[in-house]
Amino acid sequence: MRIILYIVWALFVAAAVFAMIHALRRTRRQEQLMASWPKVQATVTGSVAGWTSGGGGSSRSRRFFPTYQFTDPRGTLFMGKSEISTAAAPAPGSLIEVAYNPANPNESLQVSSAPRTTLGCLIPFFAVFALALLWFISVFPLPS
Numbered sequence: 001m002r003i004i005l006y007i008v009w010a011l012f013v014a015a016a017v018f019a020m021i022h023a024l025r026r027t028r029r030q031e032q033l034m035a036s037w038p039k040v041q042a043t044v045t046g047s048v049a050g051w052t053s054g055g056g057g058s059s060r061s062r063r064f065f066p067t068y069q070f071t072d073p074r075g076t077l078f079m080g081k082s083e084i085s086t087a088a089a090p091a092p093g094s095l096i097e098v099a100y101n102p103a104n105p106n107e108s109l110q111v112s113s114a115p116r117t118t119l120g121c122l123i124p125f126f127a128v129f130a131l132a133l134l135w136f137i138s139v140f141p142l143p144s
Contacts, residue, residue: 012130016130033101037100038102041095042068042096045067048067050064065081065084065085070098070100078106
């Protein structure tokens, strides 16, 4: 029975590592793209409401993804939707910084350190959680 618990633990750790590597690569790729893109102040026009998944036993909570508009140096108006959510609906008319692809200004991303900060917190959390699970498996009383 204990070997089954170790296998499940190993699969959990492998899935968590895979998910974190995927998220880290995606974040790094976006940061590299945005490093060479021009940055402008965009005006928040509203938001799209969504919900957190409620995973890990937490309750679901409402999140808001800002929608925005900005102009390029030629004065052409472009619109976008942020991938970074907030707990409160952003106030229309407020400013956020976005980076846009000069070859295709319809491709834009909100400039924020939130994804990197979140990953920086999640990696140690999952490491400690995995070690705690491993310890729990080793001391878990099994029926004879």
